[in-house]
Amino acid sequence: MSGGPEPISAEGLRAVREELAQLRVERGEVAATLRGVDPVGDRADAADELQRASEVARLDRRIVELEARLREAEVAGEPSARVVGVGSTVNVRFDDGTEETVEISEIAEERDLTLVTFDSPLGKALLGRHAGETVNYDTPAGAASAVVLSVGADAGPQTG
Template sequence: MTTGDPEPISDEARQAIEQELDGLRTERGRVAESLAGVGGDTAGDHADRADELERAERLAHLDTRIRDLTVRLHQADLAGPARTDQVGVGSSVALRFADGSEQTLQVGEVAEALDPTLVTVDSPLGGALLGRRTGDSVHYDTPAGPTTAVIVSIGGRAKGS
């Protein structure tokens, strides 16, 4: 459901990405260091060469993930802050559910971690929220059946969140 244009991200998502990048860079340093010690000795056995290949593949995987996250942060910088006039990727949305409870959720592109306050744009609720404004009712499907919520605010916090 993303447009292909740079999308903003929430402060919480930015912090999570930056933490992940720090961990990946640390791990990359360890893996690269372990490979730097590998010489051109052809007397090594197959297990040594398999281990070297595995570490090289891990290094390539780490480089790809670091590049992807760095690009995502750059795109978020280009997009600027999340909108507060209508719901989009990166929005913080306070909702009132049919039972009267209120909760603040973050709208994200993908779930990077198990976060009960994150809804993705490809989920039923996330998709229903996109483009909506404060005061709008959204209708979406749940495993228990169709339900409705009202957008209390965009960019703020609901009571009890």
């Protein structure tokens, strides 16, 4: 990403909030199993306690990451209507002439084939581009290119 505050798509925002809620529940459940200052039994008990404490720490780190991402998205506001960034809707024409409207996202959702992650080959090629520019990227089948037809509110199926 750009290193500055990045906007986030509505779908990405929903996914981050959902993951954050799930992690908070999971953290509460794992933390409730920690014994605290009570003496630990045998070595297996100590190892289990250490593993749960490590899991709580991992969950805490991810929660902090997601909370920071939500704050960053709020500061960044809406994606640009001129330059492709995370959260942008982009209409592209591929080498074979097909046109597709995609959304640049932080997350991959199996159910939504129009999401392109910012770190995918196409996503990386599109970031920072404007309408009219041609991008080149690699696919499993080899090199490919696409033309950015429109960005933002103007993106959508093109007629004509």
